[in-house]
Amino acid sequence: MGLEEKIPSGFLLTTVEGLAGYARKKSVWTVTFGLACCAIEMMSAGGPRYDLGRFGMEVFRPSPRQADLMIVAGRVSQKMAPIVRQVYDQMSNPKWVISMGACASSGGMFNNYAIVQGVDHIVPVDIYLPGCPPRPEQLEDAILKLHEQIQQTKIGANREKEIAELEAKALVAEPVQDMKGLLR
Amino acid sequence: MADLPPALSGFWVTFRTMFQKVVTEQYPEQAAKYPPKPRFHGRHQLNRHPDGLEKCVGCELCAWACPADAIYVQGAANVEGDRHSPGERYGRVYQINYLRCIFCAMCIEACPTRALTMTHEFDLADHSREVLIYEKDQLLAPLTENMVAPPHAMVAGTTEKDYYEGKVTGATTEQREEVAHREEAEEADEVVDAEASS
C-alpha cells in the first residue's frame, strides 16, 4: 500500500485498517485459474445467476500480476503443482488463496500418487471449501468468509506485532498428529 | 423488430432486458428464497431415537462404503450407566473429514439403522483443515423437546427391537430424572473442582 509506512506507528491505524480492509475486500480480483470440475461451478458463480459482480469481483484476471485471489478449483496433479506455485508467486501482495472443493483441499477421493494431497502443500491457503464440487452459493459463502478475513487484516506495526504473536503461538501449538479428539 | 437496422438491434436486446425479471440470486441476503432441491447432499447428521438415544451403532459400514475414506468410526460397548444407543454397541468416535468427503451419500445408503442422513446445510468453508474434521458432537442431531441427552438407560421394559419398530415415542419421566440427576452431579463435581483449584 505504501500508506502504512508513512503514518506514525500505532496512530490512527484502526481506522486506516478498517478503511484499507474495506477497499481491499470490495475489489478482490481473481486470477483465471480452473483445474477441473470445480472450475465449472466457479464459472457459474461468475455468471448472471450468481453474479460475483455483486462483490466487486466480476473481473477474472488472466494475468496474475493484476490479481489478488487465486481460487484453486480442482485437483492439482503433481505435474500441475509447479505451475500453480508459479502463478501464485507471480501475484503481487497482498494475495489470498481459496482451496475450492475436496480435491484441491486434501486430494479428495484421489488418494494416489498422481494428485497433490491438498494444495496447501505448495501454497498457503486462507479458506478451505468442502464440496464435490461446491455449488456457487458455497463459493460465495467462502468468498464472504475471506472478505471478513481481509477486513480484519492488520497493517503496518500492528501487522508485524500480529505476525510475531502468531509465530509465538505456532511454536507451542499442539501438533496436528497429537490432536486425537475422542480417539484413544 | 426484425426490420430495425442491424446496428440498432443489439441495443434493442439490451433495452428489452432492462424490463425483464432479474435472475440473480441475492445470496446470502435472500438465501432463504433459494433453498437447495429436496435431495441436495449437504452436511451429514447423526440421528437420534425419539428418546434421545443415538441411532448409530458404530458398525463402520459408512466408513467402508466411503469412496474417499473420509469417515472414521470406532465402536464401543454400551455398559450399565453409560448407554448411548439401544443394543450392545454405539459409535464412540465418529469423524467426517469434510475436505475428503465428496457428498456422494454412499454412507447414507450403507447405514443399517438410518442413523446417518444428510441435511441441506452447505456453508462449511473454514480457515483450517483441522476444524473441517467434524466430530460426533458436531454431527449429532439437536435434541428436540421429547429427547434427553445420552448417556441414559433405554425406556424401561423395551428392547432394541422396540426402538426400531417405532414403539418408543419419547423420553420417559424416569429417563428425564436420570439425566437431570447426572447433570446435577456433574455440576456439583465442577463446583468442587473449581473450589479445589481456587
Added chain:
Amino acid sequence: MTAQAEGEAADTDLVHAFIDGQPVSVPKGTLIIRAAEQVGVEIPRFCDHPLLDPVAACRQCLVEVEGMPKPQPACALYVSEDMKVKTQDTSTEAEVAQKGVMEFLLANHPLDCPVCDKGGECPLQNQAMTAGRTTSRYTLPKRTFPKPINVSAQVLLDRERCVNCQRCTRFADEIAGDPLIDLMERGAEQQIGIGEEPFDSYFSGNTIQICPVGALTSADYRFKARPFDLVSVPTTCEHCASGCATRTDWRHESVERRYAWEDPAVNEDWNCDKGRFAFKYLSENRLTTPLVREDGQLRKASWPEALRIVAARLAQAGSRSAVVTGGRLSLEDAYAYGRFARTDLGTDNIDFRTRPTSQEEQDFLASRVAGTAGPTYADLEAAPTVLLVGFEPEEESPIVYLRLRKAVRKHGMRVFSIAPFASEGLEKLSGELLATVPGSEAATLRSLPDDVAKELRADGAMILVGERLAQSQGGLSAAVALSEQTGASLAWIPRRAGERGSLDAGAISGLLPGGRPITDAAARQEVAKVWGIEALPETPGLNLAGIIAAIAADEAGAAAAEDSEEEYERSIEALILAGVDVSDVAEPAALQRAIDDAPFVVALDIRPTEVTAAADVVFPVATVAEKSGTFVDWEGRRRPFAITFPETQMFSDATVLSLIADNLDHDPAPRNVPALRAEIEALGAWAGERPDVPQVPAPPASPAGDNQTAVLATWRLLLDLGVTQEGAPYLAATRRPSVARISAATAAGLGIGEGDPVRVGSQTGSITLPVAVTEMPDGIVWVPTNSPDSRVTESLGVGAGATVSLSRPTDLTEGA
C-alpha cells in the same frame, strides 16, 4: 493334508475315487472334503478343521455319494476305492441339502452382523450371502439368550449366534488339553457353556479365531474395528522362542489385534494368548526423543546433540566399553550390536543374557548351539520319547507344548520331566516326573532310571533343555553327556524370542556371528573380511557377570586411588545397555550398582525403565511393530517379520548404532535390514572347529531343607508381570494364581494347610503367598518368578537352587 497323511502316502496304497466326475487319488484315510480341495472343489463347511478330529456337527458339507441312500457329510467320510462323490456343483440333491441346512442354521441366528465383531470375515455370513436365501421363511420370534456372557475374562460367548459346530470345544479338549468348555443342555436349548471354572486356558484365544460365526469374541478387541478397515501384516511373535507366525492387524497407527497365522512347520494354526493379546506395550508409555543428562537431570535433546555426546564419550572409552543387550532383539539388531562392539569400540565385552546364567552355559552354547541347525518341530512330533530338563513347555514355550501334546495324542509319545513336581502342563502331556531338588539336575541326569535311559536310546528320542538349566551347576554338561551316551538329540529352548538370534549373531563375548570362536584365527579373518576391518579382539571379553565384577573392581580401585591421589585407569569407561530390565538378572542389586557406578551409560530402549532413568544418554528405539527383522526360534529357523507401521519415525537399534558409528567418523555400518541380512548371509555359519563341550561335574548332593528352610524352585509363568504384557487387563485376568507349592509333609511341619499363607524369606526380603500342597519332595518350595506378590529376584535376590527360609507369617505378626 496333514503331515502325517503325507508321510503315510509313501508306504500305503492310494485310493482312487471320483469327485464331480474328476478322478482323484489320495492316501487311504483321507476325508472327502480334503480330497475335494485337491481337485479344486470347495465344499462349504463350518465344523470341519484340518487339525481337529471330524465330528460332522454342522452338516453344511453334505454331498451325494453314489450308493448311499441319503446325503453324507464330506468332513467325516473317508474316501474309499471307486467312490463317486457329487458335490453341490453337480448334484441337485447335495445343493438342496446344503441350502436346507443353511436355512436351519439361520433359523435362530440373529441378524446383528453390523454390530458383530465377526462381521466382514465370517464364514457363515459369506456362505449365507453366496448360497443362502435372500429372505427367511421363519417368521416366529427367534430364540434369545442374554448376551454376551464371559466364558473367561477375555473370551465372550454369544449363544444366539452359535451354530454348535463344536470347533471350540474340540480345540480345548484335543489341542490345548483344557476341556473347560463343552456343550450343555439338549435339543433347541443346546448351547456352549462352562462349568464352575472359567475357560482360563493359555490357548483360549484360538477358539475366537476358529469360531466360524461370531459366537466367541474377544473382550479386548470388542467393537474396536471392523476387518475391512484393518491392515494386516505378516509378523512373528516376539514373546517367546517358539517363533509363531502371526498376523498383526492395525489401523490408525495402533495395533488392534493379533491372529495366529498358518505355518505347518512351526505353529500350525495356533498361538498362545500371550502372543495374541499382549501388544499394548507397543504403543503405551513410549520414549520418543533422545534424552541427555544435564546437571543430574535427564532432558529432551535432539538426535544430533545426543549422538555427538555419545560419540565423544565412546571415542574416549574405546575398547574400555561394554555392551549388554536384553534377549528381545531381532537377529539383525543383535548382529549390529556385536559388530558395533568389535569394530567401532574394539571390545569383546558383550552379553545378551540378562538372566541367571553361568560360564558353563556360555561354553555349552558355543560348542553345541551357536550357528547350528538343531532338531525341528517335525523331529519333535515324531520323537518316541522326550526328556524335559529345566523346562516347562506350557509356561516357557507354548507351541512346543502343543506339539508335544499332539505327539502324545497321535502316537503315544512318552514325556519325562526332571523337575521338582509334576506341573499342570506335564499332567496334560501324561508325562512322568523324575522328581529332583533344584540344583541336583545334573545328578539326576547322570543316574537316570534304566527304563528312561533305554527309552532315550530309541531312534529320534530328544532331550529338551531350558535356559533355566544354566542355574544348575553341571546340568548342561550332564545333558550333553547323556545325549552323547544315548544318541538322543539335544535341543536348547530359551524363553525369549531374541536369545537364539543374539547367540547366532554373536552378541556374546567369545563368539563371532555364526558360532565362530573369537580365539580361532581363521574365524576372525573371515569376519574381519566381511566387516572390512584389519583385526578383531583376539581374546574373549567379559560376559555380564564379568562386566558387573569389573565395574565393581573399578569403583573400589578408583576410591582407593582417590585416597592416595593417584591416577586410576578404569577397565570399563562406558556401558551400553539395550532393552535391559534390571530385575531379570539373578542379582538385580549388583547390576543396578554397576549401572550407577559406570562412568558413562548409554541406554537404548522403547520405554522409560530403571535403566534409562540411570543412564547418561537415552536413545528411543523402534518396537517390533516399527521395524522389520528376523527372530530365530529354538530350532534355529529364521522367522522374518515385516514392519507394521511403515510410516513410523522411530529408528531401529541397528540404525542408531550406525548413526553413532557415523558420528565416530568410522566407516559406515549397515543401516537397514536388507544390508544387515546380506552381511549375515555372507558370513553364514561356522564350519570349522568348535570349542569343547563343558565338563562341569555335578555338585555334591545338596541337602533338602528342614522345617525352617527349603530349597527354592522357581520359574516364570506364561502370563505374569512381564513388561510386554502391560496394558492388557483381560489377559492379566486369566493369569494362573500365584501360589507357593510345598509338599504335604513340609506343610505339616510348618503347621499350615492348603490356602494358608506361607512366608518365603531370604536375606534381602520375603514373599508371602497362599500354599498349594503339591506332591513333591520335602524341603522344596516353589514360587512363580515374576507374578503378582511374587517377584523373586527383586524380593529374595536369589535364584532357583538357593536355600530360603520358610515360616508362618502369623509368627511374625505375633512377634511384632
